[in-house]
Amino acid sequence: MSTEAKKEKKFTMTLPADELMACGHLACQGCGATLAMRYMLKALGQKTILCIPACCWAVIDGPYPYSSMDVPVYHCAFETAASTATGVKAGLQMTGDTETTVVAWAGDGGTFDIGIQALSGAAERDEDLIYVCYDNEAYMNTGIQRSSATPYGAWTTTTPVRHFKNRPKKDIVAIMAAHRIPYIATASISHPEDFVRKMKKAKDIKGTRFFHVYAPCPTGWKSRPEDTIKLARLAVQNGYFPLCEIENGEKTTLNLKLKERKPVDDYLRLQGRFRHLTAEQIAAVQAEVDSRWERLMKGCAA
Amino acid sequence: MRKVMMGNHALSYGAMLSRAQVISAYPITPQTQVVELLSEMCADGTLDAEFIKVESEHSAMASCIGASVAGARAFTATSSQGLALMHEMLHWAAGGRHPIVMGNINRSMAPGWSIWTDQNDSLSQRDTGWMQFYCSSNQEVVDTVIQGFKVAEALMIPAMIILDAFALSHTYEVVDVPDQKLVDLYLPPFKPAIKLTPADPRAFGGLTGSEHYMELRYKLQKDMEKAPALIEETGREYGKLFGRELGLIDPYKCEDAELIFVTSGTAGFTARVAVDELRASGVKAGNLRIKVFRPFPFDRVREILAGAKKAAVVDRNCSYGAGGIFYQEVKSAVYGRPGMPPLFGYIAGLGGRDIMVDSFKEVAADALAKDRAEEEIVWIGVKK
Numbered sequence: 247m248s249t250e251a252k253k254e255k256k257f258t259m260t261l262p263a264d265e266l267m268a269c270g271h272l273a274c275q276g277c278g279a280t281l282a283m284r285y286m287l288k289a290l291g292q293k294t295i296l297c298i299p300a301c302c303w304a305v306i307d308g309p310y311p312y313s314s315m316d317v318p319v320y321h322c323a324f325e326t327a328a329s330t331a332t333g334v335k336a337g338l339q340m341t342g343d344t345e346t347t348v349v350a351w352a353g354d355g356g357t358f359d360i361g362i363q364a365l366s367g368a369a370e371r372d373e374d375l376i377y378v379c380y381d382n383e384a385y386m387n388t389g390i391q392r393s394s395a396t397p398y399g400a401w402t403t404t405t406p407v408r409h410f411k412n413r414p415k416k417d418i419v420a421i422m423a424a425h426r427i428p429y430i431a432t433a434s435i436s437h438p439e440d441f442v443r444k445m446k447k448a449k450d451i452k453g454t455r456f457f458h459v460y461a462p463c464p465t466g467w468k469s470r471p472e473d474t475i476k477l478a479r480l481a482v483q484n485g486y487f488p489l490c491e492i493e494n495g496e497k498t499t500l501n502l503k504l505k506e507r508k509p510v511d512d513y514l515r516l517q518g519r520f521r522h523l524t525a526e527q528i529a530a531v532q533a534e535v536d537s538r539w540e541r542l543m544k545g546c547a548a
Numbered sequence: 549m550r551k552v553m554m555g556n557h558a559l560s561y562g563a564m565l566s567r568a569q570v571i572s573a574y575p576i577t578p579q580t581q582v583v584e585l586l587s588e589m590c591a592d593g594t595l596d597a598e599f600i601k602v603e604s605e606h607s608a609m610a611s612c613i614g615a616s617v618a619g620a621r622a623f624t625a626t627s628s629q630g631l632a633l634m635h636e637m638l639h640w641a642a643g644g645r646h647p648i649v650m651g652n653i654n655r656s657m658a659p660g661w662s663i664w665t666d667q668n669d670s671l672s673q674r675d676t677g678w679m680q681f682y683c684s685s686n687q688e689v690v691d692t693v694i695q696g697f698k699v700a701e702a703l704m705i706p707a708m709i710i711l712d713a714f715a716l717s718h719t720y721e722v723v724d725v726p727d728q729k730l731v732d733l734y735l736p737p738f739k740p741a742i743k744l745t746p747a748d749p750r751a752f753g754g755l756t757g758s759e760h761y762m763e764l765r766y767k768l769q770k771d772m773e774k775a776p777a778l779i780e781e782t783g784r785e786y787g788k789l790f791g792r793e794l795g796l797i798d799p800y801k802c803e804d805a806e807l808i809f810v811t812s813g814t815a816g817f818t819a820r821v822a823v824d825e826l827r828a829s830g831v832k833a834g835n836l837r838i839k840v841f842r843p844f845p846f847d848r849v850r851e852i853l854a855g856a857k858k859a860a861v862v863d864r865n866c867s868y869g870a871g872g873i874f875y876q877e878v879k880s881a882v883y884g885r886p887g888m889p890p891l892f893g894y895i896a897g898l899g900g901r902d903i904m905v906d907s908f909k910e911v912a913a914d915a916l917a918k919d920r921a922e923e924e925i926v927w928i929g930v931k932k
Contacts, residue, residue, distance in 0.1 A: 293746045297614065310760055313751035318744045320617055321753035322610065323640055329607035333572060333614025333622070334744060336598035340569035340620045346746055364610065367603030 260439050262288045271314035273306045276471025278461035278478060279380045280306060281435040283351070286378060286457075289445030292317060293346045295338075297331040299361065300324040301353030302387045302463075303380070325360040327352040328368035331375045347376060347449055354381040354395035358416050369425040372453040376445075379418065379456075382463035390466040399531050401519045402466070410522065414534055419458055419492070426495035427454040432487065434460040436478035440489055440501055460487045468518025480513040485539040490546070498545040510535055549725045555716040556581035558686040558723055559625055559651040559709065562693025564595045565731045566649070568623035569738075570615035572600040572608045574630060577663045578713045579653045582625040605630035609637035609648075616646035617752060619743035621697065625651035627713065628669040629658060635673065638706075642677025642768065644753055647700035647707070647738075649693060650678075654813065654864075655713040656899045664900020665713035667813065667865035671841075671873045677768055679707040679775060680842040682812040684798075686721040688839075691786065694726065695794050698735050698782050703771045713900065715814040730789050775843045796845035798837040799852050801827070805834025807912055808853060808889075810861040810878055812838050815896075815903040819862070822908030831912060838874065846881045853882060856889045860915040862908070862928070864897040871895070871925045892921045896928035903928075 266287035273280040279302055287294065294317045298304055304321055308314045322330035327350035335348045350368075352361055357379035365377060384402045385391040392402040394416040405411040422430050429451045433441040441459070448455040462477045464470060469477060481487040482502060489501040510532050514520040523531070553561065559582045563571065571590070573583040589595040598615075602608045605626050612622040626634065631652055641648050652670050656662040670680060681696060683689045689711055696707035711717055742750065756764065780795055787793030800820045802808055807826075811819045816837030826833040836852045836859075838845065853859050863872025870876060875893035882888035892915045897903040907928050914926055 292749075295618075295744055295746065305755055307751060307754060309755040309757060310751070310753075313749075313754065315751065316749055318746060318749040319751040319754070320614065320744055321751065321755075322613070323636055325606065326610035326613075326637070329602060329610035330614040332600055332602070332607075333570065333611030333616075334618045335614075336570045336572075336600055336611065337615035337618025337620035337622070337744075340596075340598055340615070341618065343618075343745070363603060364607045367607055370603070371601065 261285070261442055264288060264291065266292060266316045268314045268316070270308070271306050272308055273302070274465045276464040276474040277302070277306070278435050278463060278474050279303060279382060282380045282459045282461050285435065285438050285441045286349070286445055287317065289442040290347050290349070290449055295334055295346055295348050296320070297322050297327055297334060297348070297350045299327045299352050299356045300387070301356050302382070303351060303353070305387060324356055326364055327356055327361050328373070328377055329364040331377070332368050332373045335374055350375060350377045352379055353387070354379060354383060355385045355393045358394045358418055366425065369422060369427050369454045369456070372427060374452055376448055376455045376457065378459060380459045380461040382461045382466060383415070384466050386463050386466040398534055399520055399523050399527055401522065407522045422456045423492050423495045427456060428452070428494055429455040430492040432458045432460070432490050434478045434482050434487060434489060436475050436482060437489060437502065444491060466519070469516055473516050477513065477516055480508065484508040484510050484513055484535065486510060486513060486535050488539065488542055490542065498542070498548070500542065500546050507539065551723055551725050552720050553686060553723050554581060554718055554720050555686045555689055555711050556653070556718070557585050558689035559693060560585035560589065561723070561725060562690045562709070563623040564589050565690070565726055565728060566623070566694050566697045566735055567621065567737070568595070568597055569620040570598045570600065570612065570622045571624065572602050572611040572615070572622070573624045574602050574605045574608050574626070576605070576627050576630040578655060578717045579625050579627045579630070579651070582651055605633045606637060609634040609641060612648045613637065613641050613644060613646050616648050617644065617744045619738070619740055619745070621738040622648045623650070624648070625653070627653040628655035631669050631673060632657065635676070638673050638676040638678060641706045645704040645768070647697070647704050649696045649700055649707050649709065651693070652708050652710045653713050653717045654710055662899045663713065665715055665864070666898045666900065670708060670710050671865050673708070674842055674873070677705065678842065679705055679840070681707065681709050681840055682838065683709060683711045683716065684814055684817045684837060686716065686719070686723050687792070689716070690723055690725065691790070691792055691794055694731055694735055695782055695786055699775065699778055701738055702778060703775060705768070705771060705775070712814045726790050734786065734789055772843045776840070776845055776847070779840060796840045797848045797852065798839055800835040800837070802834035802836055802852050803855070804832055806832040806857040807915055808834045808836050808856045808859045809908060809911065810836045810838065810859055810874060812841065812874060813864060815862060815864060818903055818905060819908050822905045825905060826909065826912055831916070833912060841874070844877050844881070849878060849881045850885060850888070853889055854887055858892065858915050859889045860892045860894060860911050862894045862896055862903070862911060864903065866895050866898065890920045892918070892926065893924060894926050894928050901929060
């Protein structure tokens with residue numbers, strides 16, 4: 247094989263070419279959540295129904311009577327992504343549609359906070375649906391208020407610089423793992439092949455499947471739109487948001503092994519929401535990321 | 549087939565005969581037997597339905613909504629605090645035009661904790677866009693669930709079938725269980741014109757600006773206005789098939805009445821006994837039981853009250869700062885109309901206190917002694 251042919255092979259596109267999301271949606275520039283939706287639909291295909299509660303995506307999809315999606319969308323109440331999706335699946339089942347994948351697609355507020363009861367209920371019952379939380383680490387749609395997914399140190403409009411958030415981010419993956427559901431994955435828009443591969447894998451599993459997707463938000467993070475993918479990649483590379491999957495709440499696999507983890511410093515400095523942090527506070531963020539990484543490594547070894 | 553059953557089981561039989569396809573429910577006293585029997589029916593195959601045992605009433609209504617928009621006939625039942633927790637989703641079900649049928653057992657709102665009957669739970673939901681049917685017998689409960697689905701699906705408006713805690717929910721009565729074949733004839737399978745399906749991808753309930761929102765709500769009201777005639781028409785159809793006609797109101801000896809009680813729920817049947825006893829003692833009393841509260845049967849109420857000298861509205865509820873809620877509606881029905889009787893408003897039976905035949909006699913004595921209502925609310929049987 248010539249060098250050129252080798253090069254060509256190296257760049258073979260592995261993502262499905264189908265586009266089920268049209269341009270003309272209403273996302274901000276550099277929106278990570280929009281890429282997340284695009285990749286998910288590439289993996290799941292057209293036989294998919296989305297239940298979207300109040301979140302950025304309730305707006306991104308487009309106003310009535312428009313939709314930027316080529317799949318059906320039910321806009322549901324804030325705390326009901328999991329419970330509405332449960333009903334949709336049951337309704338399909340009873341009307342003879344056993345093929346369609348039902349997806350609850352919610353932000354971090356709708357998942358970590360107001361929707362956690364319905365999510366926990368659905369997971370405990372092992373409802374046959376895929377729940378995706380696209381996490382931009384605050385209530386971005388309402389104007390950047392803190393959620394329990396907001397990390398330590400971050401500025402938001404309800405955690406001003408003088409009282410920045412001093413509690414760590416809620417460990418949603420551990421919470422979901424405790425439900426012993428068949429499949430849990432983390433995914434990032436910076437690693438679309440990994441994202442699509444895991445989403446395709448999830449599609450063929452029965453029961454509750456949970457995805458925690460990292461979705462940078464230039465508007466809320468005070469970062470440059472062109473840095474969105476860079477930020478997502480840095481978060482994977484420094485262990486802030488490791489790519490992993492957990493099967494049946496037990497078998498943990500790290501999908502992207504890191505020879506050497508980068509320090510969180512570069513990642514934090516690209517975002518205005520962390521601008522106020524002192525060297526000691528950055529060290530505290532690093533320590534928290536390190537301890538989470540240790541826990542994950544222990545999980546993978548177990 | 550005639551069967552002795554409790555009011556709660558009458559709800560279950562209504563849902564079963566209607567061939568509900570998805571049932572999603574959460575337990576609350578005094579509703580539990582409704583879903584216990586339904587879960588047995590689903591387990592033994594009597595009813596081919598998905599039973600979702602959700603973790604709250606809020607999720608119960610959310611999943612009924614999901615099931616309904618996916619094209620399935622959905623049913624749930626709740627009471628009091630559970631209904632209040634659903635409040636947001638009640639607006640959602642009606643605003644989204646999802647024809648769910650729900651049983652609600654009237655139970656007083658806490659605090660203090662009470663499991664006994666009054667109507668403040670369901671009447672607090674009057675502006676959510678649901679139809680509300682107040683039942684007075686277990687027979688009426690079974691029949692109204694079936695009719696409720698028919699009317700709900702024709703108008704794409706959800707329906708609440710309401711019965712008093714214990715006074716009906718736990719009271720055993722003989723019920724003529726409708727024949728399944730005839731029910732299938734009366735209520736064909738649910739086939740919505742549009743539903744959530746990849747074959748026809750649509751977005752439901754997206755961001756709706758001021759250029760569209762009002763028209764959607766206008767249509768809801770316009771369709772609600774079609775409900776009274778449809779309830780009567782489908783009620784007559786029901787009568788032809790099953791021998792029991794279902795309507796908006798149930799007047800009893802009102803034609804020549806000087807004093808008409810206006811009632812609802814189980815008190816509406818107690819009032820008939822009071823009417824008979826009052827008539828035996830020389831007082832020409834009558835009873836207008838209002839069955840459908842939403843949409844409010846303005847025309848029918850006016851027709852019945854037109855001939856009376858006085859009307860006494862007995863409410864098992866209170867809109868604090870205003871008064872009895874049925875009283876307010878009846879007042880608005882007669883306002884500005886010539887030939888209408890003076891109205892008197894009474895509140896009785898809150899928190900499950902019994903409304904007895906004597907309670908109605910007390911009401912009659914008060915109303916007959918006065919030319920017009922001197923107080924906005926007269927409380928019956930209260931310890932002042």
